Amino acid sequence: MRRPMDFPPQSRLTPGTTEAAAPGRSPVPHAAISVIVPAFNEAATVAATIRSLQAQTVIPAAIVVVDDCSDDGTGGMARALGVTVVRPPANTGSKAGAQTFGLSFVATEFVVAIDADTTLAPDALERLLTAFEAPRTAAACGFVLPRHVSSVWERGRYVEYLFAFTFYKQVQEYYGRPLIASGCFTMYRTEALRACGGWSTRTLAEDMDLTWTFYQQGHGVRFVPEAACYPIEPHDFRLLRAQLRRWSHGFVQNVRVHWRPLLEIPFLRSAVAVTLWDATVASFAFLLLLPLLAIWFGNPWPLLGYLIDAPAVAIPVLVAGVQRGEGRKALASLPAFFVLRTVNAAFFVRAVWLEVVVQRPLLVYEKGH
Amino acid sequence: MTAGVPGAGIGGLFYLAAALVAPAWDGWRTLVRRDRRVHRPWFVARLAVLALLMLGGIVAAGWLLGLVLTSPSLLAQGARAPAAGGASPQFIARAAVLLTVGTLVAVLAGVEVLRLALRLQSRRARARRAQESR
Numbered sequence: 001m002r003r004p005m006d007f008p009p010q011s012r013l014t015p016g017t018t019e020a021a022a023p024g025r026s027p028v029p030h031a032a033i034s035v036i037v038p039a040f041n042e043a044a045t046v047a048a049t050i051r052s053l054q055a056q057t058v059i060p061a062a063i064v065v066v067d068d069c070s071d072d073g074t075g076g077m078a079r080a081l082g083v084t085v086v087r088p089p090a091n092t093g094s095k096a097g098a099q100t101f102g103l104s105f106v107a108t109e110f111v112v113a114i115d116a117d118t119t120l121a122p123d124a125l126e127r128l129l130t131a132f133e134a135p136r137t138a139a140a141c142g143f144v145l146p147r148h149v150s151s152v153w154e155r156g157r158y159v160e161y162l163f164a165f166t167f168y169k170q171v172q173e174y175y176g177r178p179l180i181a182s183g184c185f186t187m188y189r190t191e192a193l194r195a196c197g198g199w200s201t202r203t204l205a206e207d208m209d210l211t212w213t214f215y216q217q218g219h220g221v222r223f224v225p226e227a228a229c230y231p232i233e234p235h236d237f238r239l240l241r242a243q244l245r246r247w248s249h250g251f252v253q254n255v256r257v258h259w260r261p262l263l264e265i266p267f268l269r270s271a272v273a274v275t276l277w278d279a280t281v282a283s284f285a286f287l288l289l290l291p292l293l294a295i296w297f298g299n300p301w302p303l304l305g306y307l308i309d310a311p312a313v314a315i316p317v318l319v320a321g322v323q324r325g326e327g328r329k330a331l332a333s334l335p336a337f338f339v340l341r342t343v344n345a346a347f348f349v350r351a352v353w354l355e356v357v358v359q360r361p362l363l364v365y366e367k368g369h
Numbered sequence: 370m371t372a373g374v375p376g377a378g379i380g381g382l383f384y385l386a387a388a389l390v391a392p393a394w395d396g397w398r399t400l401v402r403r404d405r406r407v408h409r410p411w412f413v414a415r416l417a418v419l420a421l422l423m424l425g426g427i428v429a430a431g432w433l434l435g436l437v438l439t440s441p442s443l444l445a446q447g448a449r450a451p452a453a454g455g456a457s458p459q460f461i462a463r464a465a466v467l468l469t470v471g472t473l474v475a476v477l478a479g480v481e482v483l484r485l486a487l488r489l490q491s492r493r494a495r496a497r498r499a500q501e502s503r
Contacts, residue, residue: 263484282378313425
């Protein structure tokens, strides 16, 4: 790990605010970062999030917990840990609303949005700061991995994230167009964020909306794989359902909002087009065509189509798993990925049907981690 | 996070191709454009190696599937290959690859055509407005 004073550059630190060092430890610099933690009934998880922020190699200037009118003592729990707690006059109705409310309490050059069920690697903030050495950068996100991996859904998500963040997202980063700066943990340049009006509530995927808006305004978005965060992922189908409904409808809504300006952004237009194709036509084929072929030909061989790309998925997953010392866990979790992928496909087909064909958009933000 | 069916469909092929093109793209930018803002070489090399391994995995899976579908013991058990009209597994594999590549090319080309059509449309609209204002 780097020495704390190597990064971020001095200009990113509040001058003269180096915390008194504990005996034998290097001084920990305070960074020009505020952290917004939107929280609605997160008493069970918010303390771990705050503690992980307080244990960073660069200390944020402010941690603002937006207690979105919780009734489980979230605010009191956060206040006891010494952070600022603000409460809107009424529940904002969405994470985007709570985060934008919290933005008015930010007075630093950078702002981080982190979910109240997410913890960070100790150097995550420091790592993300390095992406802002380029003045064009408006947002930077990190590597996401589920904190708990036990149920089939968590295992599926673990493999999905290992695959996506080890391969897809790195290719997107190479071409300078990460598809999305993940809402669970992203750092923003405050000025650029304010210029967009904060997080919009016009879609259910406010992080994708903001990322694509940044691109349209000529800003850059970066993916920093070394900055790791660990959210709690849905462990049961009820929570997974809420999350997948939000993500699938949010994706379709964003394509509808942004499709025209997106056409002028190289790589992103191609990435969105193939994602849309896979989310609709490929998902449909995946769910209907393969079983129909099996029935038509009178044997089960077409069903191998569900697993034909297993080696291609397994390779980046196992490479990343072994690198993290979790090779066994990655291997054992692989079958769950194919279950989750089939469920994903069903949700995306449904979202396209409801949003585009029958024009019944999902408007209510439903919490599901 | 990941829309649709990661790994399957044309998305997998798109990212595979994009990763394999990256070293050549970097080389062209460095040597021809004299662009110094290229990525760290290990980052690009790692992506390309990963893509090559994945490609190898897909080829191996296809080969293994062909082997299974044409195995004498399977045929002796009376199981039929999935293709109608007695098409060989190799033919099916080639057809599947061609179909996927063709679909990817068609989708990417469709996006470009749409972009150019919209540009043309807005240019015509601007010209019409300018004419009307005169």
